[in-house]
Amino acid sequence: MFKWSTSTQVESNLNESFYGEVPVWTYIPAPRIAREPDDYELETPVGPLIPDILSKEEVRRILIAWVKRKLFYKSKAARKMQITEIKPSMIFYYVLDTFIEQRALHFSYRKTPLIGTALPANKKMKAWEVECLPEVFFEDATKYFHMPNSDRKGLCISCYGRGLVLCSKCWGSGEISCRKFQASGTVNKVSLCPECTGNKTAPCEKCSAVGHTQCQRCGGKGKIWYFTNLKVEYVTHHKQKVIANEEFPVSMAEKTPGKVVHSHTSKILRPISMCPVEEVNQVSQVMVEESHFAWPDSRIIQQKHSLKAIPINEVHFAWEGLTGHFWVYGSRRQIYFKDYPLRRTCWPLF
Structure with missing residues (x-):
C-alpha cells in the first residue's frame, strides 16, 4: 500500500522522534536518460x-x-x-523555467509495521523505480512515500532491547533534591520538612523512585520496525x-x-x-x-x-x-x- 501525502503531519508520523532528531536525507542521483529536443x-x-x-x-x-x-x-x-x-x-x-524532480532516502523507524504492500513479498524497489507524477507542472511540491517491503524488525537503539531507559530527571538514582526543605528556628528548635523529614532528598516522581522509565522510542517493547522513507521533491x-x-x-x-x-x-x-x-x-x-x-x-x-x-x-x-x-x-x-x-x-x- 503506497502512502503518499504532502501533509506535514504525515511527514512527522513517518519520521517519528522523541529525542529532537533531525532527519538526514540522502539524495539519490537520477538515472541518465538521453532526450533530444524538438525542432x-x-x-x-x-x-x-x-x-x-x-x-x-x-x-x-x-x-x-x-x-x-x-x-x-x-x-x-x-x-x-x-x-x-x-x-x-x-x-x-x-x-x-526548468521544472525538475529530485529524490532522497531516509532510514527511519516506527513502533509498528505499516500494514499492506503494493509489491510481491521480498521484492524491493529503488528510489527512481517508484512511479510518481506531479499534480501540477511548474509548481513546487513535496511527497513522502513509505518504501514497500523495506520494513525489518530490530533492537531499539535507545534502550538496546531492554524496554527501559535511565530516568532523565534523577539519572537512575530514584531521588531528587527536595525543593520544600526548610530549616528554621533557633538551636533548640528545628522545623523538619514533611516531604523529606530533613534528608534533603525526595523520591523522583517521574520514575516513581525506580530510576528507570519506559523507552518512548519502542514503547517498552525493546524492538522497533526500521524502514526506508522516500521523499520526492518537485x-x-x-x-x-x-x-x-x-x-x-x-x-x-x-x-x-x-x-x-x-x-x-x-x-x-x-x-x-x-x-x-x-x-x-x-x-x-x-x-x-x-x-x-x-x-x-x-x-x-x-x-x-x-x-x-x-x-x-x-x-x-x-x-x-x-x-x-x-x-x-x-x-x-x-x-x-x-x-x-x-x-x-x-x-x-x-
Whole structure:
C-alpha cells in the first residue's frame, strides 16, 4: 500500500522522534536518460518585432504630461528643450523555467509495521523505480512515500532491547533534591520538612523512585520496525535576463508590460536561434545549455521559455547648454528620465 501525502503531519508520523532528531536525507542521483529536443526553435522565427516610432511632437507631449505628475519638476525645460535625435529600438525580457524532480532516502523507524504492500513479498524497489507524477507542472511540491517491503524488525537503539531507559530527571538514582526543605528556628528548635523529614532528598516522581522509565522510542517493547522513507521533491528553477541598454534599469524592464513574441514548452528545450537580434540568440543559448547540466542529480521534467519585447525610444536633447538623454518605453509610453534638468528648490504653495 503506497502512502503518499504532502501533509506535514504525515511527514512527522513517518519520521517519528522523541529525542529532537533531525532527519538526514540522502539524495539519490537520477538515472541518465538521453532526450533530444524538438525542432520548434529551428522552424519558428521570433517576431514580428515592430518598434514604436515616435515623432518629436509626440515625445514632447508625453514628456510634458509626465512632468505635470511630478511635484518638484518644472515644465519649462520640457516645453523649451530641443529634441535632437530619437532612436527607436526594443528591450527584450527572456525568461527560462526548468521544472525538475529530485529524490532522497531516509532510514527511519516506527513502533509498528505499516500494514499492506503494493509489491510481491521480498521484492524491493529503488528510489527512481517508484512511479510518481506531479499534480501540477511548474509548481513546487513535496511527497513522502513509505518504501514497500523495506520494513525489518530490530533492537531499539535507545534502550538496546531492554524496554527501559535511565530516568532523565534523577539519572537512575530514584531521588531528587527536595525543593520544600526548610530549616528554621533557633538551636533548640528545628522545623523538619514533611516531604523529606530533613534528608534533603525526595523520591523522583517521574520514575516513581525506580530510576528507570519506559523507552518512548519502542514503547517498552525493546524492538522497533526500521524502514526506508522516500521523499520526492518537485522544484521550479526560474531564471531571467533583460537585454537592454546598460543605463536602463533592469527592474523597470521586468515590470513593464510588453508583447510576448516567442514562447515554447517542451520536455527539453532547444535555445532560440531565429531571432533577428543576435544578442537574444546568444543569451538563450547560454541559459538553456547551462540548465541542461545545472542539476546533475535531478531529472528535468519539463522546460518553458518566453521572450517579451518592449518598445523603447532613446531621446537625445539639448537645453541651455546641457545635453543628455531619456527614454520613452513600453506600450503605455512611460518615461525614464534620470537627471531632469529643472527642479523646484522649495515646496510649492497650495
